[in-house]
Amino acid sequence: MSMLDDFLRQFINPYYIQVLMLLGIYLIAALGLHLITGVTGQLSFGHAAFMSVGAYGAALINLHLDLPFLICLLAGGLLAALAGVFVGFPSMRLAGDYLGIATLGFGEILRVVFMNLEITGGARGLAGIPRETSLLTIYVLVILTIFALHRLQNSRFGRALVAIREDEIAAECMGIKSLWYKVGAFAIGSFFAGIAGGLYAHLLQYLNPGDFGFARSFELLCFVVLGGLGSIPGTVLGTTILTLAPEVLRFSSEYRMMMYGLLMVIMMIFRPRGLLGGVDLMRLVKRVLGSRRRGTATPAG
C-alpha cells in the first residue's frame, strides 16, 4: 500500500505528502458533516468528537486485538455511528433544536473522559499506534466516500433528507418519518467522521484528546460552509482551500481560528450560500434558532 507513498517521496517533499494525507482525512470527515448539516440541515458542533471516537476506537482495537487495519478502521467508524445514534436520537426526539447543544456537550464530555481514562493514556495521550495509513488508502477512501454520498443523495433516502432540511412539517406530511431520517443521516455522517479519525490515528501514531476539541469541530463546519451547504464539490473545495491556505500562506496556527471566524462573517454577508452551495446558511441558522415545539407554535396551514 505504501509503495505509492515511497515513490512519491522521491519527488515530493514528505511534508507535503503529510499535508495531502491530512487533507484527505479532513475531506472524509467534512463529507460526513456535509450529509448532516448541508443535506439534512442539522447543525452539529461536535463533529470532531465523533472523529475521536473512531480514532481511539480503531487505535485501541489495533493495539489490543491486533486485527487487520481495515477492520480496525471499520470498527472505529461503526463505533462513531453508534455514538451518533446515542447522541442524535434523544436530542432530535425532543421538539426544537437541541442537537447543536447536545453535540457541543458530547464533545466536551468525551474530551474529559479520554483525558482521564487509563486505557486511552489519559492526559499523556495514546502513543505507539502503528503507522498504517498511506496516501493511497486515504484517497481510495475519499473516492469511496464521495461515491457513497453521491448515491445516498440521489435516492429516495437523500430526497427525504433534503425535504426535512427544507420543510420538516411538509416532509412529514409526505410520509417521511423525520426522526428516523435525521438520526440515520447523523449516524452515517458520524461514521465517516469515525473513519477519518481512524486514519488520523494511524497516520500521526499518537492521539491527544485535545486534538478533537471544539476548535476542530468548528474548523470542519467552516469547511462545509465555505464551499456551500448541500454540495459535494463545494465541501471538497471548501476543505481543500481552508486546509491548504494556511500551508501556502504560512499562517501560524494561533491566527487560524481568527481567520476562520473572520471568513465566516464575510461569507454570511457576501456569499451566504457558500462558494458552490444552494442553501442559505443564514436561513438555516435562523430556522434552527427560531424552531420551537411542534404542534403548539408551528401552524402548518
Next chain:
Amino acid sequence: MSEVLLELRGVTVRFGGLTAVHELDLNIERGMIRALIGPNGAGKSTVFNVVTGIYRPTAGSIRFRGEEIAGLNPYHIAYRGIARTFQNIRLFKNSPVLDNVKVGRHPRSKSNVLGALFRPPGFKAEERRTTEASLKVLDLVGLLHKKDELAKNLSYGEQRRLEIARALVSDPVLLLLDEPVAGMNPQEKAKLMELIRNIRDRGVTVFLVEHDMKFVMALSEKITVLDYGRKICTGTPDEVQADPRVIEAYLGKEVG
C-alpha cells in the same frame, strides 16, 4: 348515500384558552368535491391540521375509511392515503420542481439507505416508476416544462400547482387543498377549477378550504360553514348561500 370516507365526530381543538374547533361533526363522502368555508380564523386550517396529524385533537374521533386516525403522526396518515397542500405554501424551495414531486412519492416507494448504496435490481425500476409518476402529474398540472427549475423560482400560481402535483403523486384517496386559488389570477383560477374536477374524475375525493366564494360555489357539491370553530350548517351551494346564519356570520365579521 355513498360511502363515508372521512368522519369527524365531536372534534375539538384547543390552543391554551382558545378553542379553534368546537365539537365538530363532519362527513366527507367518497368521490365528492367537498368544501369547508368560513371567515378568517374560523378554524378551517386547524381542521386540516388535525386530520393530517399535525395537531392532535383535544377531544373527538376522526375516522378515515372506518379506522381511527386521531392522534396518528402525519407520516402514518400520509401512508393511509391522505395528501394535502398548505395555505402558506410549504415547498422544498431550494430543490428542483421534479425533486419536490418525487418526495411526494415517498409513501408509494420503499428503497432505503442500503438500497441507495448498493442499488439492487429493484432500485432502478422503482426510481424509474417514481420519475414517471412525477412527470405525469407535472404534466397534469401544466408544469412539465418547469421540471428543472428550483421551486422558489416559480410564480405564486405555479407554486400552488406544484403543491397539488406533489400531493397527487402519492395516488391519495383523499386530497385536502387549503386555499388553492389564493393569489391566482382569473385565468389560473379557471384552469385550476378544471384541474380539480379532473382530479375528482380520476377517483380522488377532494376536500377544500377556500375564501373565493365564486370559485367554491361553482366547484363544490357540498359545503360546510364554520364560524368561531363551530359548524353553522352543511348543504349544497344554493342551500348554504340562502342560509341566514351564514350571511350573518360573514356580514357580522366584515362589519365588526
